Amino acid sequence: MNRFEYVRPRSVAEAVAAAAIPGSAYLAAGTNLLDLMKIGVARPERLIDLNHLPDLDIIEQLPDGTVRIGAQVRNADLAHDPDFRQRFPVVAEALLSGASAQLRNMATVGGNLLQRTRCAWFQDTASACNRRAPGSGCDARGGENRMHAVLGWSEHCIATHPSDFCVPLVALDAVVEIEGPAGRREIPLADFHLLPGDTPERESVLAPGDLVVALRLPAEAAGFAAHARYAKLRERTSYAFAVVSAAAALRIADGRITEARLALGGVAAKPWRARAAEAALAGATPDAAAFRRAAEAALAEARPSGDNGFKIELARRIAIRALTLAAAGTPDRLPALPASAFASSSTPRPRGLHV
Amino acid sequence: MSEIQHMRHGSSIGQPVTRRDGVLKVTGQARYAADNHPSGMLHAVLAVSRIARGRVAFLDIQSARAHPGVVEVMVTANRPALALHPDDKSVPFSFSMDLLQDDRVRYAGQPIAVVIAETLEAATEAAALLAPRYEAEPVEVTLDAAGAFVPESVGVGAPAEMWHGDVEAGLAAAAQRIEATYETPLQFHNAMEPHCVVAAWDGDALSLDLPTQGLALTQMRLAALLGIRMEDLHIRSPFLGGGFGSKLLTGPQVLGILAARLVGWPVKLVLTRAQMYGPVSHRSPTRQTLRLGAAQDGALVAIHHHVRTATSRFDEFLEPSAGVSQAVYAAPAIAITNEAVRLDTGTPGFMRAPGLASGSIALESAIDELADSCGMDPLDFRLKNYAEVEPVSGKPFSSKALRECYAEGAAHFGWAGRPLAPRRMRDADGLLVGWGVGTATFPAHMFQAEARAVLRRDGSGLMESGTHDMGQGAWTAFAQIAADSLGLGLDRLEFRAGHSDLPNAGIAGGSAHTASAGGAIHAAGGQAIARLAELALADPRSPLFGAGNVGVVARGGRLLRRDDENRGESYADILARAGLDMVEGRGSAAADAAATERYAMHAHGAVFAEVKVDPELGQIRATRLVGAFAAGRVINPRLVRSQYYGGMIWGLSFALHERAAMDPRTGRIMNTDLAEYHVPVNADVPSVEAILVEEQDPHVNALGIKGVGEIGITGTAGAIANAVWHATGVRIRHFPIAIEQTSRAA
Numbered sequence A: 001m002n003r004f005e006y007v008r009p010r011s012v013a014e015a016v017a018a019a020a021i022p023g024s025a026y027l028a029a030g031t032n033l034l035d036l037m038k039i040g041v042a043r044p045e046r047l048i049d050l051n052h053l054p055d056l057d058i059i060e061q062l063p064d065g066t067v068r069i070g071a072q073v074r075n076a077d078l079a080h081d082p083d084f085r086q087r088f089p090v091v092a093e094a095l096l097s098g099a100s101a102q103l104r105n106m107a108t109v110g111g112n113l114l115q116r117t118r119c120a121w122f123q124d125t126a127s128a129c130n131r132r133a134p135g136s137g138c139d140a141r142g143g144e145n146r147m148h149a150v151l152g153w154s155e156h157c158i159a160t161h162p163s164d165f166c167v168p169l170v171a172l173d174a175v176v177e178i179e180g181p182a183g184r185r186e187i188p189l190a191d192f193h194l195l196p197g198d199t200p201e202r203e204s205v206l207a208p209g210d211l212v213v214a215l216r217l218p219a220e221a222a223g224f225a226a227h228a229r230y231a232k233l234r235e236r237t238s239y240a241f242a243v244v245s246a247a248a249a250l251r252i253a254d255g256r257i258t259e260a261r262l263a264l265g266g267v268a269a270k271p272w273r274a275r276a277a278e279a280a281l282a283g284a285t286p287d288a289a290a291f292r293r294a295a296e297a298a299l300a301e302a303r304p305s306g307d308n309g310f311k312i313e314l315a316r317r318i319a320i321r322a323l324t325l326a327a328a329g330t331p332d333r334l335p336a337l338p339a340s341a342f343a344s345s346s347t348p349r350p351r352g353l354h355v
Numbered sequence B: 001m002s003e004i005q006h007m008r009h010g011s012s013i014g015q016p017v018t019r020r021d022g023v024l025k026v027t028g029q030a031r032y033a034a035d036n037h038p039s040g041m042l043h044a045v046l047a048v049s050r051i052a053r054g055r056v057a058f059l060d061i062q063s064a065r066a067h068p069g070v071v072e073v074m075v076t077a078n079r080p081a082l083a084l085h086p087d088d089k090s091v092p093f094s095f096s097m098d099l100l101q102d103d104r105v106r107y108a109g110q111p112i113a114v115v116i117a118e119t120l121e122a123a124t125e126a127a128a129l130l131a132p133r134y135e136a137e138p139v140e141v142t143l144d145a146a147g148a149f150v151p152e153s154v155g156v157g158a159p160a161e162m163w164h165g166d167v168e169a170g171l172a173a174a175a176q177r178i179e180a181t182y183e184t185p186l187q188f189h190n191a192m193e194p195h196c197v198v199a200a201w202d203g204d205a206l207s208l209d210l211p212t213q214g215l216a217l218t219q220m221r222l223a224a225l226l227g228i229r230m231e232d233l234h235i236r237s238p239f240l241g242g243g244f245g246s247k248l249l250t251g252p253q254v255l256g257i258l259a260a261r262l263v264g265w266p267v268k269l270v271l272t273r274a275q276m277y278g279p280v281s282h283r284s285p286t287r288q289t290l291r292l293g294a295a296q297d298g299a300l301v302a303i304h305h306h307v308r309t310a311t312s313r314f315d316e317f318l319e320p321s322a323g324v325s326q327a328v329y330a331a332p333a334i335a336i337t338n339e340a341v342r343l344d345t346g347t348p349g350f351m352r353a354p355g356l357a358s359g360s361i362a363l364e365s366a367i368d369e370l371a372d373s374c375g376m377d378p379l380d381f382r383l384k385n386y387a388e389v390e391p392v393s394g395k396p397f398s399s400k401a402l403r404e405c406y407a408e409g410a411a412h413f414g415w416a417g418r419p420l421a422p423r424r425m426r427d428a429d430g431l432l433v434g435w436g437v438g439t440a441t442f443p444a445h446m447f448q449a450e451a452r453a454v455l456r457r458d459g460s461g462l463m464e465s466g467t468h469d470m471g472q473g474a475w476t477a478f479a480q481i482a483a484d485s486l487g488l489g490l491d492r493l494e495f496r497a498g499h500s501d502l503p504n505a506g507i508a509g510g511s512a513h514t515a516s517a518g519g520a521i522h523a524a525g526g527q528a529i530a531r532l533a534e535l536a537l538a539d540p541r542s543p544l545f546g547a548g549n550v551g552v553v554a555r556g557g558r559l560l561r562r563d564d565e566n567r568g569e570s571y572a573d574i575l576a577r578a579g580l581d582m583v584e585g586r587g588s589a590a591a592d593a594a595a596t597e598r599y600a601m602h603a604h605g606a607v608f609a610e611v612k613v614d615p616e617l618g619q620i621r622a623t624r625l626v627g628a629f630a631a632g633r634v635i636n637p638r639l640v641r642s643q644y645y646g647g648m649i650w651g652l653s654f655a656l657h658e659r660a661a662m663d664p665r666t667g668r669i670m671n672t673d674l675a676e677y678h679v680p681v682n683a684d685v686p687s688v689e690a691i692l693v694e695e696q697d698p699h700v701n702a703l704g705i706k707g708v709g710e711i712g713i714t715g716t717a718g719a720i721a722n723a724v725w726h727a728t729g730v731r732i733r734h735f736p737i738a739i740e741q742t743s744r745a746a
């Protein structure tokens, strides 16, 4: 790890001023940043520690019912907040399906949004990677890229954004509050992450020094609470990134879907809002045929970026799964294995495991 | 003597004693090698190659040296001399090492320099500053590489080719036949504790904290390599954070020792997790083709097991996957053939159940496929082909309670009523359910081992043997054997282990450590008791005087007359009267050549697996594993169960998770961390059960012990693969089974 300067600002303004100096990086829990520093992928000259800033770790409900989540709120604290999880169960389910309990206890809301891709060549400084070293090429192409994108990729970069949390957030119209050298602004999460195009090194709209201070979920997003689920396909029962995932949120009245939200994870460089699928679902009866049509619409533009064509059909199926679960109704308690195919399957009690 | 030995069993052996070092471990007081910090200690960090073949053209040594805190950079030019070439293999179990002998790069991850600094951070950053430039050459790193050859032997001297009976005729005449090819992946060692060393020189004397599975072997190899006297080399290895075959001795630790010699200060070297994917051996990939034939009634008529595997360009270890086929099922014709390619990788080596793990998943899958074509229940099929004698050699088994394993495992699992056809069972949530079975097997080995026992005047006992605790519970199991051998309670016994100054306990490998070192301990205790008995029996003042003909029993710190246990006296009294501070006994153990000649010796087991598969998504979970194992005498059922659990979980890992993602263009492994190199997590193993099936073996060794450390992998991996087929109806022959394969079943 390179030598770096460590700055502990006392206010957001101080943090933004410090981070505006080139070579700076914000340090939240460091569960992603420090790993990348250890393998030489990130080499910031200055770390601006966000962990001692006041008021960034607060979850508050605004008078209009909007919930505002400070950037330093820990993933586990948010997922276990009783009000939050009741109003936005799909977000809690996605959070709890990610990483491990230990990581969730540390990881922050801001860090989760801004975590970097898990692309193996991005993480390997001996490989060509346009995202890490612009113009160097993309060694993921032609490599084993089963975890790579099937939507929104470009020949310059086929990486995915790995977050689970962001998937329901983008479905529920979350808004990101940003404080930067040029003042405060806000931007819908749907527009926050950037597709690679020919500038894959630009991963979000943040400019140097920009600090995510909070996330907001509008009051109406809580209107989906009764029919909102996250489904995640992964290669272990727990503690693995999504091969594909989907967040589905429905409003159902008189046996018809009055409004639908659908977003996909693991398929693109950003959490993928499937608006065409949502349009297809509006007014439909919540049944298998409608979900299949919606899934087809969601993946209509998908194409493999390598040997990952199988993900397109799996993405359709995970979308159908999330929609089916959502239509069946959000359970009173989140399953012990959140978002898992084995969520409701009863866990056998081991006999003889401890003598 | 034999009377005494016999009577010494019972009080400790067989008890589920908890780990004697458990409190130390859970409170963090157990001192692992890298926990040692001798004063003045510096930190060494390896720089490793990012290319897999070529040469290092330039290293920016100046920048690295200039980094604050850096003491020295060790490269080819200044690396202290060695007495032997790193490729020398005169000591058994030696493999070629990469000790900066030249600028050649033979595989990705090969050490190319060592930075020594005052802090780990400084050394790490300076290693990055070396920014090597390479002259890279094209690499070949997959099984499809050109130049396949037929090796002379596989594993450790096992024949690469073996023909027994007429396989072709058998296959031609078979009523049912299958031919199928199975692929197992490249796997890397991921013990919790990476390879490490703390080295301190004092002139030509060297003291090491070094986790090793073979203290004496390591001592011999290192002394020869470094050109120092064996007695000047002291190795402490009280605890290993796992070894699994990778810690006999590999190169990188030697670089830490040389770094210490170069700078004249103690040095600590710890490999990073990523650095484990290169120089510390691995399990090579295999491609195995099985041709099996059965008669109308399901009796096997022929087995041909062909293996293609790989070794490095510069050394040889070939995963002996086909060996399993000559030990498990009866067939009049059995053939084993091997071929191999040389790759630009590190040299493969021993990884828990070498050959058997990879071979068993292929054989058990193939047997299942044939059972299916015969329309037979896979358990019935296995029973039909039960080997009453070892198939190829025709030797009787020293003991074999496999039938009982099948029966107890099946009963406990609830195998009866399993539908023959696949894809017939669903759970309440609509998940596909499948059941599979696999036969577990592992040979019972014995290695040379020694021990020294002492009975002291205060009535306490001491046992010394340089045994190795890799986490399996050696501190406890050996102490139990020692306590019984000396007729003492565990609380009266001091047990010394894990140090090269102690008697040579052989190696902790081949699942033979408890049998080998345990045998030596048992014999040493026996000799100490015999000496003590001699003193008493010859002394007219002893209540045991003259009991020679009826014999004595050693128990609870006393020698007792066998014919009248009310007459006896304490060890302390006997020694006091004899005016002695102690009596000593020495013992050794080794394979009994006569017995090995007469009998085939194997542990056995039967593993039953239930998996659930999501019918649309293809995600798999092994919801239930039941293994029933017979491995001779059980010294400590708690520890033995843990070994079986660990093995079975490894088998699950083999079938469903573990795999190194090698980039064939560069030879680099792309998933060198535990986030991406998947092993099962707790949620993947909701229920694992191990049944200890009673088995008495009078031939295998003095204590009747077979090994338990590796067998759990075998059988399990195949049982899971077979359960996946039974759930989905799709036979997947490429491991680990991946979502894209099972989701196609929908």
Ligand SMILES: Cc1cc2nc3c(=O)[nH]c(=O)nc-3n(C[C@H](O)[C@H](O)[C@H](O)COP(=O)(O)OP(=O)(O)OC[C@H]3O[C@@H](n4cnc5c(N)ncnc54)[C@H](O)[C@@H]3O)c2cc1C
Pocket (backbone or CB within 6 Å): A025, A026, A027, A028, A029, A030, A031, A032, A033, A034, A035, A050, A071, A072, A097, A098, A099, A100, A103, A106, A107, A108, A109, A110, A111, A112, A113, A114, A115, A116, A162, A163, A164, A165, A210, A211, A212, A213, A239, A240, A241, A242, B675
């Ligand atoms: C083994 C492992 C498994 C994981 N599995 C999953 C998984 O299954 N699903 C999943 O979703 N995630 C997973 N994660 C990722 C995890 O969620 C992220 O590492 C975590 O959310 C990052 O948060 P942090 O606070 O540690 O961020 P940091 O590591 O501190 O920061 C990450 C990035 O965000 C920037 N940053 C942080 N806060 C701000 C801010 N307020 N404003 C501007 N920039 C900011 C930092 O500069 C840095 O670039 C896993 C991680 C690991 C290590």
Ligand code: SF4
Pocket (backbone or CB within 6 Å): A117, A119, A120, A121, A122, A128, A129, A130, A131, A132, A137, A138, A139, A140, A141, A156, A157, A158, A159, A200
């Ligand atoms: S996919 Fe993107 S992140 Fe991965 S190597 Fe290519 S450019 Fe880099």
